[in-house]
Amino acid sequence: MEELSKLDIKYLHGVGPKRAELLAQELGIRSYYDLLYHFPFRYIDRSKIHKISDLRHLSENGEMPYLQLKGRFAAFAVHGEGARRRLNALFYDGTGSIDVVWFNKVKIIQENLHTDIEYIIFGKPAPFNSRYSITHPEVDAYKPGMETQGLTGVYNITEKMRNRSFTSRTIKQLMQNLLATLHHVNDPLPPEIIARYRFLALHDALVNIHLPATVQMLQRAQFRLKYDELFFLQLNLLRYSKSRSIKSGGFRFTHVGKHFNDFYHHVLPFPLTEAQKRVIKEIRADMGSGRQMNRLLQGDVGSGKTLVALMSMLLAIDNGYQACIMAPTEILAQQHYETIRPLASQVGIKAALLTGSTPKKERDLIHSGLLSGEIGITVGTHALIEDSVVFAQLGMAVIDEQHRFGVAQRAKLWNKNTVPPHILVMTATPIPRTLAMTVYGDLDVSVIDELPPGRKPVQTILRYDNHRQQVYRFIGSQLKEGRQAYIVYPLIQENEKLDLRNLEEGYKIIQETFPDYRVCFVHGKMKPSEKEYQMQLFVEGSAQIMVATTVIEVGVNVPNASVMLIENAERFGLSQLHQLRGRVGRGAERSYCILMSHMKISGSTRHRLEVMTQTTDGFVIAEEDMRLRGPGDMEGTQQSGIAFNLHIADIAKDGQIIQAARDDAMRIIEDDPSLSKPKNLKLARQLHFLYSRNHDWSRIS
Ligand code: ADP
Ligand code: MG
Numbered sequence: 001m002e003e004l005s006k007l008d009i010k011y012l013h014g015v016g017p018k019r020a021e022l023l024a025q026e027l028g029i030r031s032y033y034d035l036l037y038h039f040p041f042r043y044i045d046r047s048k049i050h051k052i053s054d055l056r057h058l059s060e061n062g063e064m065p066y067l068q069l070k071g072r073f074a075a076f077a078v079h080g081e082g083a084r085r086r087l088n089a090l091f092y093d094g095t096g097s098i099d100v101v102w103f104n105k106v107k108i109i110q111e112n113l114h115t116d117i118e119y120i121i122f123g124k125p126a127p128f129n130s131r132y133s134i135t136h137p138e139v140d141a142y143k144p145g146m147e148t149q150g151l152t153g154v155y156n157i158t159e160k161m162r163n164r165s166f167t168s169r170t171i172k173q174l175m176q177n178l179l180a181t182l183h184h185v186n187d188p189l190p191p192e193i194i195a196r197y198r199f200l201a202l203h204d205a206l207v208n209i210h211l212p213a214t215v216q217m218l219q220r221a222q223f224r225l226k227y228d229e230l231f232f233l234q235l236n237l238l239r240y241s242k243s244r245s246i247k248s249g250g251f252r253f254t255h256v257g258k259h260f261n262d263f264y265h266h267v268l269p270f271p272l273t274e275a276q277k278r279v280i281k282e283i284r285a286d287m288g289s290g291r292q293m294n295r296l297l298q299g300d301v302g303s304g305k306t307l308v309a310l311m312s313m314l315l316a317i318d319n320g321y322q323a324c325i326m327a328p329t330e331i332l333a334q335q336h337y338e339t340i341r342p343l344a345s346q347v348g349i350k351a352a353l354l355t356g357s358t359p360k361k362e363r364d365l366i367h368s369g370l371l372s373g374e375i376g377i378t379v380g381t382h383a384l385i386e387d388s389v390v391f392a393q394l395g396m397a398v399i400d401e402q403h404r405f406g407v408a409q410r411a412k413l414w415n416k417n418t419v420p421p422h423i424l425v426m427t428a429t430p431i432p433r434t435l436a437m438t439v440y441g442d443l444d445v446s447v448i449d450e451l452p453p454g455r456k457p458v459q460t461i462l463r464y465d466n467h468r469q470q471v472y473r474f475i476g477s478q479l480k481e482g483r484q485a486y487i488v489y490p491l492i493q494e495n496e497k498l499d500l501r502n503l504e505e506g507y508k509i510i511q512e513t514f515p516d517y518r519v520c521f522v523h524g525k526m527k528p529s530e531k532e533y534q535m536q537l538f539v540e541g542s543a544q545i546m547v548a549t550t551v552i553e554v555g556v557n558v559p560n561a562s563v564m565l566i567e568n569a570e571r572f573g574l575s576q577l578h579q580l581r582g583r584v585g586r587g588a589e590r591s592y593c594i595l596m597s598h599m600k601i602s603g604s605t606r607h608r609l610e611v612m613t614q615t616t617d618g619f620v621i622a623e624e625d626m627r628l629r630g631p632g633d634m635e636g637t638q639q640s641g642i643a644f645n646l647h648i649a650d651i652a653k654d655g656q657i658i659q660a661a662r663d664d665a666m667r668i669i670e671d672d673p674s675l676s677k678p679k680n681l682k683l684a685r686q687l688h689f690l691y692s693r694n695h696d697w698s699r700i701s
Contacts, residue, residue, distance in 0.1 A: 045151060062188045067125070120140045154173070179207055235668065280312065314349075323394070399425045432652075488580055541560065566594065570608075575682065
């Protein structure tokens with residue numbers, strides 16, 4: 001593969017300098033290797049030609065698949081002027097007719113299509129006025145024998161390429177040229193793995209992914225190439241975590257002492273849930289192992305993560321160390337501090353709050369308290385990782401709402417000691433297991449999958465714009481009972497195209513609708529100090545309504561708030577809706593989440609919103625979200641970039657392959673952590689090839 005990556009694509013037969021430039025610019029394809037790993041994103045079954053009269057039987061949930069029709073064009077007609085010009089035609093096959101529409105290149109298309117030739121068209125029919133229409137189909141003059149072509153790959157190309165007549169078919173042609181030169185490829189997988197899964201040889205897999213001989217061969221090629229991708233990803237992740245734990249070691253917290261026990265027996269105001277107990281056990285075992293802990297704690301909002309964090313910190317203190325907990329915003333840090341300080345003081349531990357707005361004098365006091373070891377638990381924001389903050393002996397660090405912190409910031413925490421502290425990363429964004437394995441492959445994962453007893457699930461309702469007045473009346477009745485309400489908008493700037501309600505305008509309307517109440521106003525582009533001020537108004541109850549964008553998504557705790565109204569809910573992802581909903585239902589009162597949506601939404605959007613009204617289980621929602629949107633858009637994956645870099649594997653669908661690849665990679669790393677045994681040299685070389693070319697995404701904690 002390395003040799004192929006050094007061959008400039010411009011030398012491939014059929015490319016040349018102009019096309020090479022286009023390929024590089026538009027698709028990032030610069031070498032033979034890049035082209036070879038540009039896989040089709042879809043395959044057309046050329047062997048199947050549908051009848052127009054059968055179309056109405058093919059729809060699934062109101063959506064039609066891409067399909068082929070064979071017939072002739074008639075009745076070309078150009079409508080409209082300038083940018084609105086379009087070409088309409090009738091396409092008929094003897095069983096019926098459909099409408100075909102083009103909006104671009106009207107003239108060229110009309111000149112090239114004839115009424116006396118038979119064509120094959122490929123596209124996705126859409127129902128319109130009790131007829132079907134296809135926009136911009138692929139059109140080929142029919143040649144006998146075409147039906148037997150079987151599967152044909154379709155490649156991603158860009159608008160710019162299309163405008164220069166560089167189509168999917170051009171790529172296919174180039175691929176054929178490339179494959180013709182490719183007689184042998186070095187297979188980096190160990191022979192026993194190839195044997196275990198009866199994999200196609202890499203060469204055959206590459207040929208069949210582009211030019212499948214049969215459906216079965218295509219599936220085998222996909223299996224092999226997905227596995228390859230996931231296997232090397234896991235190998236890389238595990239190699240790092242292994243070498244890190246060997247290199248750095250970790251504090252060994254062997255003992256459960258007075259602080260922990262006192263807290264557990266005398267302070268804890270309620271029994272722990274089974275899930276909390278299990279997770280604390282996992283953390284204890286980890287911190288006692290002699291290796292540095294790097295653990296991700298997932299738990300839905302309200303599942304009681306703070307308590308688990310606190311008890312883990314008590315373990316550190318029992319073993320003679322200090323602990324800290326870092327939150328992404330001042331308000332969150334403040335809230336943690338208010339929870340933790342009284343609990344800690346009951347077992348004789350001094351806690352401190354350190355944020356950007358801590359006054360200088362107090363800050364100096366805290367600095368010296370940390371240095372002397374007098375302060376056991378520090379709660380804070382980024383201020384905690386400044387160089388001036390020096391701990392006597394930091395043994396464990398908790399990071400709350402991990403995805404708001406950058407990689408570099410987290411790494412800074414380790415360097416507070418020569419031996420890195422144990423790290424517990426907490427997130428309320430449930431991540432499907434397969435995604436966690438991929439994105440957080442070098443972290444161990446604990447899950448709190450149970451809410452404390454007696455919670456009333458938030459009642460979620462879907463309402464359309466024409467119910468606005470009723471919804472406002474309902475909010476009014478809640479306010480009257482002394483409750484508070486959030487009203488969330490998707491954006492701050494008006495976006496006519498998407499018909500989003502402007503936040504500012506919404507703010508005005510809300511003020512006018514509820515003249516007797518104070519309305520605060522928060523969005524992401526405000527100055528931090530102003531934002532904190534507005535949030536504080538709501539937290540302390542002097543404002544009853546908060547109009548905001550999703551900046552409130554993370555962690556604010558106002559138990560008195562009982563309504564979450566989400567405007568244009570159709571524009572939010574499921575996980576985001578779930579996060580927003582988690583802001584209410586934190587007190588004893590019944591709480592409500594109202595999803596406001598446009599009347600005109602597609603079936604799949606309606607389905608998405610209905611998922612919200614049917615379940616409050618964050619993991620169910622996360623799985624569904626990933627299924628609907630794909631892993632690349634999932635919260636928490638952006639900064640890692642990994643989900644984007646996958647060419648062929650799909651985290652939402654390939655869970656079993658991920659698990660198998662991870663197990664195999666684990667076995668190899670356990671046996672040979674640095675991949676230096678002779679039999680693993682090929683693996684080491686392939687890893688170097690794959691990961692030295694890209695950014696190194698693996699160090700995420
Ligand atoms: P989150 O996981 O969202 O951070 P918190 O730690 O803030 O959740 O806990 C939410 C609320 O649940 C807090 O008021 C906390 O005191 C309470 N809580 C935590 N654990 C339990 C439990 N085992 N039984 C009853 N209430 C609990
Ligand atoms: Mg929390």
